[in-house]
Amino acid sequence: MTEINPKDPRDPAAYERPSVAVDLVLMSIVDAAPAVLVMRRADPPFAGQWALPGGFVRIDESLDEAARRILRDKARMDGAYVEQLYTFGALGRDPRTRVITTAYLALLSADSFAAALRAAPALKLAKVLTAWTGEAGGPAGVAIEGAAAPLAFDHADILGTAMLRLRGKLDYSNVAFALLPEAFTLRELQDIYEAVLGVTLNKPAFRRRMLDKGWLEATGARESGASFRPAELFRRAINPRQ
């Protein structure tokens, strides 16, 4: 279908084209630890291994649309927080043929995460294994049902990049809210920060800092069910002042 004419470097049709895919890093914080949704590969290459959900980009959809479609089809999910992460274009990353993949990062609340696991049986929860070795970043492994499992392709690199991005954005943006349900307590918000950053934070200071940012709005409601003083529930402010 495509005639290769290597004579004209300005003509897009003069180049053999790579396949372009989108892979999703569906992350949440479960039991105070980062977790990601993976699927077991049925076919070669890497048959039997775990991989991030993904798919090829169609010729009539944008990259963002492809990410949304795969989120919908493979995780039965709509309306999550999604942002482009990085594009992986090394030569040997897919042994079949040349595949360039643009990874997207989606952040889900623990509730949405559980809902996706119920709605899409092919998905499996994997805990992210991160050696917090300084700023290096590097690839991140996963553990499934307690046992370390290798990831297919370069998906460990993708996951490592996702963890770095998430850590980096916590400080200066409000992505943390994407990992929480509509209403949440300050303790739950702090748990998110501590799980992602891998540190323990000072409670009064954290409280002050968050309230001063103006990102939060009191709902007036309180937690229920605990046998001690219930915490106040907050939500994301409608008009956050920057």
Added chain:
Amino acid sequence: MTEINPKDPRDPAAYERPSVAVDLVLMSIVDAAPAVLVMRRADPPFAGQWALPGGFVRIDESLDEAARRILRDKARMDGAYVEQLYTFGALGRDPRTRVITTAYLALLSADSFAAALRAAPALKLAKVLTAWTGEAGGPAGVAIEGAAAPLAFDHADILGTAMLRLRGKLDYSNVAFALLPEAFTLRELQDIYEAVLGVTLNKPAFRRRMLDKGWLEATGARESGASFRPAELFRRAINPRQ
């Protein structure tokens, strides 16, 4: 050459493939203002308009290699600081055919910038026009020889993304050094920060902060040629403590 078989969603060959390109944002700070190198397009689409240097990714090179090759071929430059910026995959961004482009950001010193302009006559210096409208970001225009000029394709979006990335990384990384020559004064370093952030900074505080970070190393040498007290020259520390 490629047989389309839409029946098997797992087969890369089952999808019509987009063209994949790489575009470079070659940035520097010239006369205390952000500047970028552009080329005038000779052929349609957007013939006569200005565009970022770029090219199609070959089937036997990685994305990073393609960026380096284009840097070498179009800007006659080697060894600059280069990082991947973002991948632009909207549907109509190239009127000829489906082209997905991965943009790379390269940071150059004013000296390297001038050298590239001399070595590659097709390149032209363009001043970046940024309306510092809050955090929005948005597209950024350019001015060439004092007159505003439209950019081809979605290159204004790419440039806007580059400016945002540069601004964001100044605070927590040492990218500023990539915009300076080997040896530089603290005033020159501060000029970089002020030009990129669009603010004026306090001199003693800036000095303290930079020296405390441990990224700098005194060379022992001093500026020369000025008719006033010469400033001490620093270089990037070999073993920066984080």
Added chain:
DNA sequence: GCAATAGTGTCTGTCAGACAATATAGG
């Protein structure tokens, strides 16, 4: 000595960490 910029000292307000004290739900 003069001009112009480099570099330093000091005060002050802001803010995060530490830690203690108080508040409040269920039992």
Added chain:
DNA sequence: CCTATATTGTCTGACAGACACTATTGC
């Protein structure tokens, strides 16, 4: 009242901004 956690108050040290002061070069 007791337990466990939420929420608040206060002290303190680190640090950035402001601003004045001293240092040094060419002329």
